Amino acid sequence: MNREDKKSMLMNKHLQGELTLTEQEEFSTLLAEDADFATDVDIAVVMKARQKVEHKKRWKQLIPEAKKNVSNEPKIVAMPSPRAKKRSKVFSIYRIAAVLLVFFTAFILLFWASQQSAIAPDQLAYTQFEQTDKLPQYSNQMGDNAEDVLKESYALYEHKKYTEALAMLQDVSATDEKYAEALVQKGMNQFQLKNTAQAIASFEAALKLPQAANQDKAQWFLALSYLADNQSTKAISILKEIVENEDTHWGKAKDLLENLK
Amino acid sequence: MKQQDFDHLVHALKTGDETPLDKVFTTNYRYCVGTLISKYQCQEADAQDIYMDALIQFRAQLLKGKVDNQNVKGYIFRIAYNIWLKKQQKEEREGVSSLDVYETESYLAQQDGLYDEEFNPLIRQETIQEMRSEKQDQIEALNWAMNKISPNCKKLLEARLLHGIKPAQLVKQLDYKSTRVVINTISRCKARLIELSKQFLSNLNIAP
Numbered sequence: 104m105n106r107e108d109k110k111s112m113l114m115n116k117h118l119q120g121e122l123t124l125t126e127q128e129e130f131s132t133l134l135a136e137d138a139d140f141a142t143d144v145d146i147a148v149v150m151k152a153r154q155k156v157e158h159k160k161r162w163k164q165l166i167p168e169a170k171k172n173v174s175n176e177p178k179i180v181a182m183p184s185p186r187a188k189k190r191s192k193v194f195s196i197y198r199i200a201a202v203l204l205v206f207f208t209a210f211i212l213l214f215w216a217s218q219q220s221a222i223a224p225d226q227l228a229y230t231q232f233e234q235t236d237k238l239p240q241y242s243n244q245m246g247d248n249a250e251d252v253l254k255e256s257y258a259l260y261e262h263k264k265y266t267e268a269l270a271m272l273q274d275v276s277a278t279d280e281k282y283a284e285a286l287v288q289k290g291m292n293q294f295q296l297k298n299t300a301q302a303i304a305s306f307e308a309a310l311k312l313p314q315a316a317n318q319d320k321a322q323w324f325l326a327l328s329y330l331a332d333n334q335s336t337k338a339i340s341i342l343k344e345i346v347e348n349e350d351t352h353w354g355k356a357k358d359l360l361e362n363l364k
Numbered sequence: 365m366k367q368q369d370f371d372h373l374v375h376a377l378k379t380g381d382e383t384p385l386d387k388v389f390t391t392n393y394r395y396c397v398g399t400l401i402s403k404y405q406c407q408e409a410d411a412q413d414i415y416m417d418a419l420i421q422f423r424a425q426l427l428k429g430k431v432d433n434q435n436v437k438g439y440i441f442r443i444a445y446n447i448w449l450k451k452q453q454k455e456e457r458e459g460v461s462s463l464d465v466y467e468t469e470s471y472l473a474q475q476d477g478l479y480d481e482e483f484n485p486l487i488r489q490e491t492i493q494e495m496r497s498e499k500q501d502q503i504e505a506l507n508w509a510m511n512k513i514s515p516n517c518k519k520l521l522e523a524r525l526l527h528g529i530k531p532a533q534l535v536k537q538l539d540y541k542s543t544r545v546v547i548n549t550i551s552r553c554k555a556r557l558i559e560l561s562k563q564f565l566s567n568l569n570i571a572p
Contacts (some may be wrong), residue, residue: 111528118465118526119421121452144558145463147525149506152468154526156476158423159416161382162389166412169393 110137114144118151224338227362228330231355236291236324238317248274249281256288265292283312287321294324299332319351326356330363339363370433372505374426388436389419396441404448405542414451419443427527468503475504509560517553 104112113130134141138199150233170264222230241254252274259268269292276284290305306325310318322341329338345356365372365388373384393415400411421443425431431439510518520538523529529537533544540546 113529114525119424120465142554143525145502145506146521146554148463148465148468149472149503149510150522150526151465151473152503153507153510154522155417155420155465155469156473158382158420159413160476161386162416162419163412165386165390166393169390172390172394301382302367 110140111332114140114147117144118147221360224335225331225333226357228327228338231359232294232327232331233326235320235352238288238320242255249276249279249285253281253284253288254287256292260288260292260295263295265295268292269296283309283321284317286312287317287324290321290324290328294328294331297331299328302328303332319345322350323352323356326359330359335363365433365436367433368437374429377423385419385423388422388440389416392437392440395437399441400444400448405446414444414447415440416522417447421447426493463503464500469501471500472507473505475507501568502561505561505564506557507524508564509557512560513553513557517549517556520546520550521553542560 110133113122113126113133116126117130134144141352169204179339237259240259241250252271256268256271259265259271269289272285272292273290275282279285286309290302290309293299293302293305303325306328309321310325322345326338326341326345328333329341339360342360346353346360350356369384373388376382376384396415396418397408397411400406400414401408406414418440422431432496471551494506513521520534523538524531531543534540534546535543538546540549
């Protein structure tokens with residue numbers, strides 16, 4: 104850059120107020136050394152200022168109009184960025200998935216509830232039986248013959264060997280004091296083998312005996328057997344009795360009655 | 365801004381027609397002045413002044429061909445913001461013994477009645493008060509002299525000193541015979557201007 108170009112550049116920057124600190128120093132030196140340049144700068148400054156004043160005077164008159172001016176240009180609306188759009192799309196997919204999941208879960212629950220309420224009484228009886236077929240533990244000590252038989256037959260029952268258990272229970276004599284217990288176990292095995300009529304007979308017989316061990320169980324199982332045998336009226340009557348007497352299974356009986364309504 | 369309007373603006377400015385720029389002024393006024401007031405806590409008068417300064421700079425950039433038609437509104441506001449920023453960071457400028465555009469403009473504007481009570485930013489008042497009376501006389505003298513010189517002289521001096529156009533280019537632009545003629549005319553015009561200025565100062569009984 105020659106000296107004239109340099110001077111022109113510095114003057115231009117001075118007029119724009121854009122001199123850097125280094126250029127400022129250079130400019131000051133030039134002004135001090137070159138009187139012609141200093142005069143040119145002064146003339147240019149006054150010209151520039153005059154020009155600015157002229158423009159401003161004209162524009163000042165336009166301010167009232169400008170204040171009223173509503174641009175015809177389309178309004179700048181903050182549109183979502185492509186990234187935000189993508190994000191919102193992803194969010195909407197998640198949202199849809201979440202809503203679908205909620206609806207699906209609700210549907211499954213409703214379906215399950217309706218299925219529950221629609222379960223046939225015999226099915227209900229078997230379900231309830233499975234939940235309550237545990238008898239009090241027999242002692243590990245060796246007892247008399249009948250007690251040993253009951254212990255072993257119950258072990259077979261727990262291993263789902265119902266026929267074997269029934270065969271073993273034949274060994275308990277009707278005169279034995281453990282006979283009522285044997286009848287309860289017999290009924291349980293018959294129930295599991297879906298011989299509901301025989302099970303009913305066993306439980307009824309057990310209940311008629313004076314030494315009614317596991318009487319609460321026998322009554323409960325009898326109600327379930329009636330239910331499984333589609334004799335709902337009899338079942339309900341026994342269940343009501345259980346509830347009234349607050350027997351061992353009164354809570355279950357109450358729920359069952361609700362379901363049978 | 366439509367490309368057609370933008371091209372028209374540039375062409376008009378080059379041929380000395382300022383009307384399209386006035387349209388730019390009114391179109392972008394509310395956005396620029398409004399933003400300066402609301403976002404940067406500018407006084408209305410200051411914001412208007414800054415906006416006008418920005419538009420003058422925009423005009424200069426247009427004439428230099430440094431602006432394209434992309435977000436003109438944003439571009440003008442960016443200039444305005446930079447001016448505002450510069451004013452915020454205004455430092456004492458030492459070592460410059462020449463006239464300063466801002467000071468000169470403030471003084472001339474006041475003399476011209478541009479800054480009335482309603483339009484009188486405080487910063488301008490301070491600038492004028494800080495100016496040495498010697499400088500004020502110098503400005504007044506040059507301003508008076510410029511009104512006295514011929515329009516051709518004024519045009520030539522503006523082109524050369526204000527816009528930095530080289531004599532060789534001016535031959536074509538202003539229809540002169542040769543570069544030498546341009547250089548000589550500029551010298552004569554300058555001499556006339558200085559002479560008139562000295563005359564003004566001597567009338568004030570002040571040595572040049």
